[in-house]
Amino acid sequence: MDKLKIKVVGVGEGGAKAVGKMIAASVGMGKDVDFVTIGNDENLLLVSAAKTNIFLNRDSTMIYKRITAALRGANVVVIVAGAGSTAAMKALPEILSCAKNQNATIFAFANRPFVLESAARKQNAEFCMNILHREADTVFDVPTEKFFVFRLHQMQVSLAEVFEAANDVFAQGVDICLDMVAKDDSLGKWGNATFGCGLGFTALEAVKAAVKFPLLDADEIKRASKIFVRLTGGNDVPAKKFIRDMIAADAKLFWRVDNAASDKIFASVVFGRKEV
Numbered sequence: 001m002d003k004l005k006i007k008v009v010g011v012g013e014g015g016a017k018a019v020g021k022m023i024a025a026s027v028g029m030g031k032d033v034d035f036v037t038i039g040n041d042e043n044l045l046l047v048s049a050a051k052t053n054i055f056l057n058r059d060s061t062m063i064y065k066r067i068t069a070a071l072r073g074a075n076v077v078v079i080v081a082g083a084g085s086t087a088a089m090k091a092l093p094e095i096l097s098c099a100k101n102q103n104a105t106i107f108a109f110a111n112r113p114f115v116l117e118s119a120a121r122k123q124n125a126e127f128c129m130n131i132l133h134r135e136a137d138t139v140f141d142v143p144t145e146k147f148f149v150f151r152l153h154q155m156q157v158s159l160a161e162v163f164e165a166a167n168d169v170f171a172q173g174v175d176i177c178l179d180m181v182a183k184d185d186s187l188g189k190w191g192n193a194t195f196g197c198g199l200g201f202t203a204l205e206a207v208k209a210a211v212k213f214p215l216l217d218a219d220e221i222k223r224a225s226k227i228f229v230r231l232t233g234g235n236d237v238p239a240k241k242f243i244r245d246m247i248a249a250d251a252k253l254f255w256r257v258d259n260a261a262s263d264k265i266f267a268s269v270v271f272g273r274k275e276v
C-alpha cells in the first residue's frame with residue numbers, strides 16, 4: 001500500500017475544537033494528514049489552525065464543491081463531531097458521500113448530547129448517529145456522560161469542561177486510529193468501536209490500565225471481534241496473555257510494539273465489533 005493520505009474533519013464547534021487539540025498535540029506527525037474544519041461559526045473557522053476551513057452558510061453547491069476539494073485523494077477520512085450539532089446535520093451527508101465516492105475508509109468519533117440537552121439536539125444526534133453507523137466503517141459512538149469521569153477530580157465540573165475532556169479523549173483516539181490504519185489499511189473496518197489507553201512500568205500494567213479506561217466496559221471487550229493493541233516499548237508476553245484471556249477465542253488480535261525511550265510504557269487498545 002502506498003503511503004496513506006488521511007483527512008481529519010472536525011464538524012461543528014465541538015469537532016473544530018477537537019481538531020485544534022489534535023494539531024496542538026501533533027497528532028499525525030510523520031504521516032500524510034490534513035486537518036479540515038466545517039461549521040456554522042465563521043469566527044471559529046477564522047482562528048482555526050486547520051489547513052482547510054469550510055463555512056456552511058453558503059449555497060449548497062458551493063459547499064459540496066469545497067468539501068469535495070478538501071477530501072480529494074483521501075484513503076482515510078476521520079470525522080469528529082458532537083452528534084447533536086446542526087452543522088453535523090447539514091454537512092455529514094455531504095462529507096460521507098464525498099468520502100465514499102473515492103473509496104476512502106471512514107472513521108467517526110461522535111458524542112451523543114448530554115442528558116440535559118434539548119430534544120432538538122437529541123433529534124439531530126439520532127439522525128447523525130444513524131448515518132454514521134450506516135456509512136462509516138468504524139464508529140466511536142460515545143454518550144457525553146462518559147466524559148464526566150475525566151474531570152471528577154475537580155470540585156465542580158461544568159459542561160464546557162466535560163466537552164473539553166471529550167475533545168482531549170477524541171484527539172487521543174484519532175492518534176491511535178492513525179497508527180492502526182498505518183499498520184495495515186485492511187484494518188479499517190471496526191464497526192462499533194471503543195478504545196482506551198493507559199500507562200504502566202510494564203506492558204502488563206499498561207494494558208491493565210488501558211482496559212480500565214472509562215470509555216470501555218467488560219461487555220464490549222468480551223464481544224469484540226477485532227482488537228488492536230499498541231505498546232510503546234516493553235516485554236509484551238504477559239500483556240498479550242492478559243488481553244487474550246479477556247477476549248473471545250475467535251477474536252482477531254493485532255499487536256504492535258513501538259520503540260520509545262521512556263521508562264514508562266503507554267498502551268492503547270481498540271475494540272471493534274461488526275453488527276451481525
Ligand SMILES: Nc1nc2c(ncn2[C@@H]2O[C@H](COP(=O)(O)OP(=O)(O)OP(=O)(O)O)[C@@H](O)[C@H]2O)c(=O)[nH]1
Pocket residue numbers: 011012013014015017018039040041081082083084085086087088111112113114117121144163164166167
Ligand atoms: N466533542 C464535543 N462536543 C461538543 C462540544 N461542544 C458541544 N458539543 C456537543 O455537540 C453538540 C453541539 O454541537 P456544536 O459542536 O456546538 O455544533 P455547532 O456547529 O455549533 O452547531 P449548533 O451549535 O447546533 O449550531 C451538543 O449537542 C453537544 O453535545 C465540544 O467542544 N466537543
Ligand SMILES: [Mg+2]
Pocket residue numbers: 013
Ligand atoms: Mg454550537
